[in-house]
Amino acid sequence: xxxxxxxxxxxxxxxxxxxxxxxxxxxxxxxxxxxxxxxxxxxxxxxxxxxxxxxxxxxxxxxxxxxxxxxxxxxxxxxxxxxxxxxxxxxxxxxxxxxxxxxxxxxxxxxxxxxxxxxxxxxxxxxxxxxxxxxxxxxxxxxxxxxxxxxxxxxxxxxxxxxxxxxxxxxxxxxxxxxxxxxxxxxxxxxxxxxxxxxxxxxxxxxxxxxxxxxxxxxxxxxxxxxxxxxxxxxxxxxxxxxxxxxxxxxxxxxxxxxxxxxxxx
Amino acid sequence: xxxxxxxxxxxxxxxxxxxxxxxxxxxxxxxxxxxxxxxxxxxxxxxxxxxxxxxxxxxxxxxxxxxxxxxxxxxxxxxxxxxxxxxxxxxxxxxxxxxxxxxxxxxxxxxxxxxxxxxxxxxxxxxxxxxxxxxxxxxxxxxxxxxxxxxxxxxxxxxxxxxxxxxxxxxxxxxxxxxxxxxxxxxxxxxxxxxxxxxxxxxxxxxxxxxxxxxxxxxxxxxxxxxxxxxxxxxxxxxxxxxxxxxxxxxxxxxxxxxxxxxxxxxxx
Amino acid sequence: xxxxxxxxxxxxxxxxxxxxxxxxxxxxxxxxxxxxxxxxxxxxxxxxxxxxxxxxxxxxxxxxxxxxxxxxxxxxxxxxxxxxxxxxxxxxxxxxxxxxxxxxxxxxxxxxxxxxxxxxxxxxxxxxxxxxxxxxxxxxxxxxxxxxxxxxxxxxxxxxxxxxxxxxxxxxxxxxxxxxxxxxxxxxxxxxxxxxxxxxxxxxxxxxxxxxxxxxxxxxxxxxxxxxxxxxxxxxxxxxxxxxxxxxxxxxxxxxxxxxxxxxxxxx
Numbered sequence: 001x002x003x004x005x006x007x008x009x010x011x012x013x014x015x016x017x018x019x020x021x022x023x024x025x026x027x028x029x030x031x032x033x034x035x036x037x038x039x040x041x042x043x044x045x046x047x048x049x050x051x052x053x054x055x056x057x058x059x060x061x062x063x064x065x066x067x068x069x070x071x072x073x074x075x076x077x078x079x080x081x082x083x084x085x086x087x088x089x090x091x092x093x094x095x096x097x098x099x100x101x102x103x104x105x106x107x108x109x110x111x112x113x114x115x116x117x118x119x120x121x122x123x124x125x126x127x128x129x130x131x132x133x134x135x136x137x138x139x140x141x142x143x144x145x146x147x148x149x150x151x152x153x154x155x156x157x158x159x160x161x162x163x164x165x166x167x168x169x170x171x172x173x174x175x176x177x178x179x180x181x182x183x184x185x186x187x188x189x190x191x192x193x194x195x196x197x198x199x200x201x202x203x204x205x206x207x208x209x210x211x212x213x214x215x216x217x218x219x220x221x222x223x224x225x226x227x228x229x230x231x232x233x234x235x236x237x238x239x240x241x242x243x244x245x246x247x248x249x250x251x252x253x254x255x256x257x258x259x260x261x262x263x264x265x266x
Numbered sequence: 267x268x269x270x271x272x273x274x275x276x277x278x279x280x281x282x283x284x285x286x287x288x289x290x291x292x293x294x295x296x297x298x299x300x301x302x303x304x305x306x307x308x309x310x311x312x313x314x315x316x317x318x319x320x321x322x323x324x325x326x327x328x329x330x331x332x333x334x335x336x337x338x339x340x341x342x343x344x345x346x347x348x349x350x351x352x353x354x355x356x357x358x359x360x361x362x363x364x365x366x367x368x369x370x371x372x373x374x375x376x377x378x379x380x381x382x383x384x385x386x387x388x389x390x391x392x393x394x395x396x397x398x399x400x401x402x403x404x405x406x407x408x409x410x411x412x413x414x415x416x417x418x419x420x421x422x423x424x425x426x427x428x429x430x431x432x433x434x435x436x437x438x439x440x441x442x443x444x445x446x447x448x449x450x451x452x453x454x455x456x457x458x459x460x461x462x463x464x465x466x467x468x469x470x471x472x473x474x475x476x477x478x479x480x481x482x483x484x485x486x487x488x489x490x491x492x493x494x495x496x497x498x499x500x501x502x503x504x505x506x507x508x509x510x511x512x513x514x515x516x517x518x519x520x521x522x523x524x525x526x527x528x529x530x531x532x533x534x535x
Numbered sequence: 536x537x538x539x540x541x542x543x544x545x546x547x548x549x550x551x552x553x554x555x556x557x558x559x560x561x562x563x564x565x566x567x568x569x570x571x572x573x574x575x576x577x578x579x580x581x582x583x584x585x586x587x588x589x590x591x592x593x594x595x596x597x598x599x600x601x602x603x604x605x606x607x608x609x610x611x612x613x614x615x616x617x618x619x620x621x622x623x624x625x626x627x628x629x630x631x632x633x634x635x636x637x638x639x640x641x642x643x644x645x646x647x648x649x650x651x652x653x654x655x656x657x658x659x660x661x662x663x664x665x666x667x668x669x670x671x672x673x674x675x676x677x678x679x680x681x682x683x684x685x686x687x688x689x690x691x692x693x694x695x696x697x698x699x700x701x702x703x704x705x706x707x708x709x710x711x712x713x714x715x716x717x718x719x720x721x722x723x724x725x726x727x728x729x730x731x732x733x734x735x736x737x738x739x740x741x742x743x744x745x746x747x748x749x750x751x752x753x754x755x756x757x758x759x760x761x762x763x764x765x766x767x768x769x770x771x772x773x774x775x776x777x778x779x780x781x782x783x784x785x786x787x788x789x790x791x792x793x794x795x796x797x798x799x800x801x802x803x
Contacts, residue, residue: 017633018640025641042659103558110776111769112734114750117742118757118765123579157365160334163351164358165380165430175379179370198649202735205651206742206754213651217743220655228655236647254370 044226049233052226061215066234068211069200072128073242076135077196081189084140088147092181093173113138113199117207126208134203139192146188150181186250193246197239281466282308282434287330287340299491300326304340306485306494308434308466315469315481317524323492324470328438331468332358344434355433359440363419367411373398373422374407380430393429400459401425417448421455428463435467441476450508453480457506478520479506486527496527581763586770589763598752606748610737613672617729620673621680622722629688630714646682650675650732651739658744668740676733680725687721688714720794723787730783734776
């Protein structure tokens with residue numbers, strides 16, 4: 001029976017000052033609109049946003065848009081992770097391959113994701129493939145670089161242990177290097193997920209007219225700021241929720257790796 | 267005469283030997299000799315300690331004996347066969363146990379590393395538990411290394427090495443990173459384990475007293491590049507005891523002899 | 536500010552960091568194969584040479600330079616604004632523990648909203664003009680800078696606080712002479728993260744609103760099915776991103792040449 005030791009239970013002192021500040025801001029916002037201090041035509045009161053949320057949830061539009069974006073995110077992210085880990089493992093284990101590809105990566109990596117939108121529209125029109133083209137490549141880089149770096153950063157001693165026990169090269173890669181690099185790989189995977197959400201929304205705003213990104217833009221153009229803000233909030237929550245989900249899944253399946261996984265914010 | 271060479275007659279008593287092993291490594295444009303003309307013979311079932319100050323190439327020697335680093339000249343043989351890489355029947359136990367153990371595997375799976383896939387599944391469990399029992403860690407089989415103390419982790423590493431039933435165990439200053447009391451207890455445990463398994467051990471250390479306490483024979487390595495200054499039999503009574511043995515006059519004489527050898531002078535006590 | 540000998544030694548060091556040129560082989564191979572297999576104009580896969588021709592055409596037509604200028608101007612101004620406000624606010628928030636705790640969740644909440652999404656919001660609130668464009672770019676770029684700066688300012692080595700008190704430094708001096716130099720590496724880190732964000736948002740605004748810029752040009756080309764032009768602009772944007780990142784890396788290295796490797800902070 002395994003005796004697992006989770007590295008830290010949920011120790012969370014509620015940030016009273018913070019919560020109070022947010023509550024006050026929300027209240028002030030609501031009051032200002034009601035009283036008429038802020039007569040910005042396009043700044044909705046929190047109450048209007050909540051009502052809008054109800055409206056969209058009831059009509060099913062919210063669910064449809066969210067599901068579409070989730071579909072793009074998962075597909076794009078999965079492809080990015082698969083490709084990123086594969087190439088990362090290849091490059092991490094072969095100095096020769098690295099010499100013949102690092103410069104290409106350095107040139108392609110700074111390419112702004114949005115620049116792919118016109119090309120994607122050209123090739124795929126209004127379809128989910130357009131979104132995928134925008135999502136996959138930029139999401140691939142964090143996974144590739146972290147996998148490669150993780151593999152290269154494995155302590156030399158571990159390789160020697162593999163050799164002193166006369167394990168085959170494949171066995172050393174699979175039993176020793178891969179698990180040792182897993183924490184770093186997981187960091188890349190987490191960054192990639194956050195990025196994939198942003199990119200999916202981006203692709204939907206200017207590319208494929210479906211999903212949450214498109215909903216935000218179309219509500220803006222329809223001059224329905226209350227509904228627009230509902231979608232904005234959902235996007236924010238979606239990112240947070242997916243991130244938390246991933247952290248949870250990793251904590252359970254890799255207890256040893258999870259401490260390093262929760263890593264720094266930026 | 268320096269070196270532990272013997273006549274062909276006694277060759278069959280020797281499980282492990284190296285002849286005229288020298289090693290140079292590239293260094294700042296040229297080469298630097300790390301080891302020069304090392305010749306040793308390890309008998310079956312003996313604990314052979316190699317002692318010397320830092321910088322004499324002790325760790326490099328272990329790596330050459332273990333097949334991790336090829337020598338520039340000379341040969342290393344196990345049971346007469348020259349080695350060309352990590353040989354069968356020889357396992358290295360490293361000093362930095364926390365890096366040498368697979369921290370993501372349980373103790374059980376760590377110990378199984380050398381034999382999984384090579385031994386029938388039914389056999390695996392009994393062999394691993396058997397060797398864990400030998401080092402006194404059978405209750406920790408499902409713990410992770412990072413949950414254990416330094417001494418326990420080193421015992422896991424030793425158990426892992428013993429699981430493959432090696433003819434020769436090469437130990438690179440295995441107790442150097444441990445506190446004095448843990449070190450003493452592990453020294454005795456090592457002697458007991460050797461008694462029970464009958465494997466040969468090559469034990470590298472910079473601790474002179476440890477070398478004398480543990481060894482059946484001692485080789486003193488010194489100088490840059492490292493050479494074997496002296497080799498001699500340690501004729502202390504067995505079983506060794508941390509208090510009694512270390513107080514014996516013979517113990518002090520051997521200790522003195524090693525000090526002298528390291529000091530550069532070879533003089534009988 | 537930078538001595539001559541220092542600069543050349545530094546450039547030599549920088550050159551050593553560049554990955555070997557043969558690493559470009561995959562990219563060059565791709566382009567060559569593409570050119571050979573699809574040598575002419577095409578609706579979907581125009582040859583690389585066609586991209587070059589399209590670029591020349593754009594230049595001659597007088598469209599390229601103004602669009603490029605508009606994009607670069609917005610990007611630089613927006614980034615500068617973000618740095619000034621972000622760093623300033625960051626230091627202010629970070630040095631005051633209660634303020635940091637109070638504003639923390641609010642800032643986190645706003646950070647969770649992806650920068651692209653702020654564009655429609657800004658469009659609605661501020662209209663379709665250059666001011667909005669600038670505001671939204673600055674707003675997107677501000678978060679990494681602000682958050683990095685405030686968290687760094689809050690984590691300055693407490694021992695230095697005692698040092699300041701021993702030397703009876705005023706709060707202004709404390710901030711100016713100890714906090715600010717300590718957080719400079721983190722401001723730079725924030726800028727490094729902010730740069731790609733600013734580029735994306737700049738282009739996004741241009742694409743959504745057709746305000747003048749490379750983004751507008753890209754969408755226009757796509758709508759007119761001028762495929763070679765689309766690819767040409769993609770390459771240009773890519774080069775721009777590459778150059779800006781490298782330029783900043785050099786600036787960062789020059790500024791940080793005398794900083795310890797993050798040694799002034801409490802280990803987390």
